[in-house]
Amino acid sequence: MAKLTYGPDDIAELDVMGYLRRNEGKFFRSGTYDAVELAGMIATEALILGAENIRIQSDGDWLTVTADRDWLKPFERDAFQAILPFPEAGTNSMLAEILAVAFSAGVTTGTSGTSEVVKGEVDFPGRPVDQNTARAVSFMRRRSS
Template structure:
């Protein structure tokens, strides 16, 4: 028989890091794939204007509206289901937190550094009622996909 002492809390970011092949194509860190996953989120949330800026150090995805508004949880902190993407769909922000060297976001609610020490290209950016997510093109733990 199991009791409360047998239940252990699982850190969602650590769980994702433990299985990179489940969350990253071919087990490698691919900024283009991650950016396209963010764009997919934006479009599936009914927002038609989205922009991607991919540089050598950062990738920024910006939308005219906040695609994370109204969620039941913060996808930068835990796995949040994304039913619009299918039965096992989840918001990719948690994957960014697990593998990117830097992650930052800005919206009407303010800006914050999620991973790392810098807002990167989001410093001083005003997205109005929209949202932008910036993430490093380099990974902390997963090999980069060729």
């Protein structure tokens, strides 16, 4: 039997956003993007990672999750660009912020010192990050096209 060998040219990069969109039913109970469910997932992450005061706010087209602890500090921008393991929530768990990027029309994040548009050509929703908020993640209820 011939031995198969593989080199760097044989490795294909995973299209993360394509994978998430093709498998949408695996991430949402209803089988399709649900912004309210996603806000709950993100709030649960913050709670598991040590935040004590977490809020979900609705402002028109936007949902915002805020917390008194920056639950994304260890992950920074990677939380919005890659499927990251979240073992604190159980086997096969992942951080949910990437789902906002895959399915929502707009995503922003901020800390007490920064603000950033992650996806879309949007401004932050009306609520600024205040002194009691260490991290805010906002995303649009509207699905990306």
